[in-house]
Amino acid sequence: MIIAGEVSGDLHGAALMSEYFKLNPNTEFFGIGGDNMIKAGLKHSYHINNMAFLGFAEVIKHLPFIRKVRTDLYNTVIEKDIKTVILIDYPGFNLNFAAKIKKLGVTIVYYIPPQLWAWGEKRIKKIKKLIDKVIVVFPFEKDFYQSFNVNVSYVGHPLIERLNDYKFIEKDEFYSIHNLDKNKKILLVMPGSRLQEIERIFPVTIKAASQIAKLFNMQVVVACSGNIDENLLSSFKKENNFSIIKGNTYELLKYSYFGIIKSGTSTIETALFELPFIVVYSTSAITYAMGRLLIKIKNIAMVNIVAGENLVYELIQKDVNESNIISKCSYFLENESNYLNLKNKLSGLKHLLGNTGASSKAAKIISNIINEVKTN
Numbered sequence: 506m507i508i509a510g511e512v513s514g515d516l517h518g519a520a521l522m523s524e525y526f527k528l529n530p531n532t533e534f535f536g537i538g539g540d541n542m543i544k545a546g547l548k549h550s551y552h553i554n555n556m557a558f559l560g561f562a563e564v565i566k567h568l569p570f571i572r573k574v575r576t577d578l579y580n581t582v583i584e585k586d587i588k589t590v591i592l593i594d595y596p597g598f599n600l601n602f603a604a605k606i607k608k609l610g611v612t613i614v615y616y617i618p619p620q621l622w623a624w625g626e627k628r629i630k631k632i633k634k635l636i637d638k639v640i641v642v643f644p645f646e647k648d649f650y651q652s653f654n655v656n657v658s659y660v661g662h663p664l665i666e667r668l669n670d671y672k673f674i675e676k677d678e679f680y681s682i683h684n685l686d687k688n689k690k691i692l693l694v695m696p697g698s699r700l701q702e703i704e705r706i707f708p709v710t711i712k713a714a715s716q717i718a719k720l721f722n723m724q725v726v727v728a729c730s731g732n733i734d735e736n737l738l739s740s741f742k743k744e745n746n747f748s749i750i751k752g753n754t755y756e757l758l759k760y761s762y763f764g765i766i767k768s769g770t771s772t773i774e775t776a777l778f779e780l781p782f783i784v785v786y787s788t789s790a791i792t793y794a795m796g797r798l799l800i801k802i803k804n805i806a807m808v809n810i811v812a813g814e815n816l817v818y819e820l821i822q823k824d825v826n827e828s829n830i831i832s833k834c835s836y837f838l839e840n841e842s843n844y845l846n847l848k849n850k851l852s853g854l855k856h857l858l859g860n861t862g863a864s865s866k867a868a869k870i871i872s873n874i875i876n877e878v879k880t881n
Contacts (some may be wrong), residue, residue, distance in 0.1 A: 506536045506578070506587045508602065510556040512698040512730055513770040515539030517617060517864070518661050522546060524868035529875075536590075536598065537574075537582055538658050540731065550577055550778050556598070557699045575602050582606055589875050592619055592636075600628075602742040603635040612878050614871055616640045621649070629653045638874055640867050643811060644857065660866035661859025664770075668777060669861050671755050679756045683748060689724040690762035692717055693780070693832075694747070696738070697767040698730035703737060705787045706825060710765055713830035715745040720831075721838045726750055728757050762836060766828065768819070776854045778815070781847040783818040783833045784808075787825045789803030811857055816850050 506647060509518040519541035522534055526546065539553040551574055575598075589612045592599040596619035603613050616635045621628050632639065633703065634656060639657040641647055650657035680687050694714050696707040716727045725747035729735050740751050750757060758764075758775055764782030766775050775782050784806040806819050818833045837844045 506577070506582060506585075507534050507538065507542070507591040508536045508595070508599055509538050509542060509593040510553055510598055512539060512732060514593040514595055514617070515541045515553050518542045518547075518666070519545040520663050520667065520864035521591070521593075521616065521867055521871075524864045525872060528868060528872045533585075535585060535587065536578065550574070550581060556595075557701075557732070571598065573784070574598075575605055578602060579605055580857055582609060582611060584646050588612060588878050589614065589871070591616055591871060594816050600631060600635065604631075607635050610638045614638045614872060614874060616871075617865055618646075618650075619641055629655070636773065638870070640870060641676065642858075642863060644859065645811075658866075658870055660688070660870070661861070661863040662773070663863040664774060664856070664857055665778060665865075666861040666863055666865075668755070673759060674753065674756050676760050679753065679760060683726075683750055683753070685726070685748060686724050689722060691757070691760060692721075692723040693728065693757055693764040693766075693782075694725060695728045695764065695766045695771050695775070697769065697771075698732055700733070700737075701766055701816050703733065705736065705784055706767055708741065709825060709827060710785055710830065711741050711745050711747060713827040713834075714765055715747065716831055717838070718746070720835065721741065723762065723838075724748065726757060726761070728754050735831035763834060763844075765788050765834065770807065772806045772817070773811070773858075774853045776808040777858075779848050779851045781817075781822060781837050781851070783830070785820045785825050785830065808851075808854065812850075812854055816847070816854075822864065 507518055509515050515538050518538050522542060522545040525532060533548065537551045537553065537556060538547045538549055539563055543549055547752050557651055590606060592603065592615045594617045613636050618639050618641060619628065632668050639650055639655055640655060641650065642662040644659055646658035647657055692714055694710055696703045696710060718725045725821050727738055727749050729749050729751040731751065735749055735751060758778040758780055761780055764775050764780050766772055766782045766784055768786035772784055806817060808817060820829050831848050837847060
């Protein structure tokens with residue numbers, strides 16, 4: 506069984522499955538994933554689109570559904586006599602499910618585990634109790650887990666291999682396909698892959714982006730996640746001038762000049778393209794308040810956490826307003842020295858994420874674990 510609950514997890518899960526099939530072609534995968542994992546061969550009980558809950562209030566609201574999903578997956582483990590379960594990120598659901606199935610005697614592998622180094626060390630006992638193998642993608646995570654005697658392996662970040670293998674559309678063709686103005690630089694807006702994120706962050710972000718575009722003679726392009734209805738974004742076109750592109754995200758990151766990026770995995774992707782950007786994030790007041798009580802580090806942007814310094818500006822909660830967004834972006838857009846300085850700092854991030862082959866390495870580790878389970 507393999508379980509991912511978000512867009513990034515779906516991408517990582519699909520890559521992992523593809524590499525695993527090379528080693529064990531007769532394998533069947535059951536669980537939760539998105540279009541990429543389903544295409545890779547997942548027999549899914551639920552799609553990630555059904556699982557995108559953001560914040561405590563949303564989770565509480567959907568508790569009956571979440572319990573049903575857990576029960577259905579639990580029954581699948583029993584009916585299919587599943588011996589190994591692979592969890593990918595999505596800790597709120599995955600750790601609870603791990604607790605539910607541990608008594609069945611299954612082996613549980615966590616690929617891209619909870620960021621316990623951010624949330625504090627109390628949860629490490631839960632990981633040690635429930636998880637048989639942890640596979641991490643950041644080098645500092647291995648040191649953290651090893652310090653608590655957790656069975657951990659570091660494989661590097663799967664984004665590196667995805668970028669190395671990606672076949673880009675040429676810039677002129679890309680501009681032509683999407684009817685973009687070749688005489689204007691692209692101001693990229695990435696509002697997230699969850700409905701709640703877009704509803705909270707996009708309205709103010711797109712207003713600010715439109716003003717910035719006017720100030721610096723740019724064109725605004727909004728990256729629409731595959732699981733989001735474009736109509737939700739296009740409804741803001743009456744007051745703002747922008748293009749929407751669904752797919753071709755890596756081309757957007759490669760050919761854009763500056764970005765306004767929602768906090769998440771996309772900040773790492775943006776940094777890997779050495780695209781200067783700022784980070785925006787806003788959630789409900791209660792979710793944020795509870796998060797700040799639990800989180801032990803000051804940054805929320807993964808790119809800053811990995812770098813160990815404030816490479817990019819983070820605008821959070823009330824700071825996500827038109828004035829701040831325009832001001833922070835202008836700092837780089839009106840001063841080439843500031844812009845190039847940030848670009849140079851981002852260029853140094855790639856070596857911190859390891860070499861290519863993360864999915865292959867993870868697949869081999871999991872294959873060895875499963876073979877051991879079969880032998881025993």
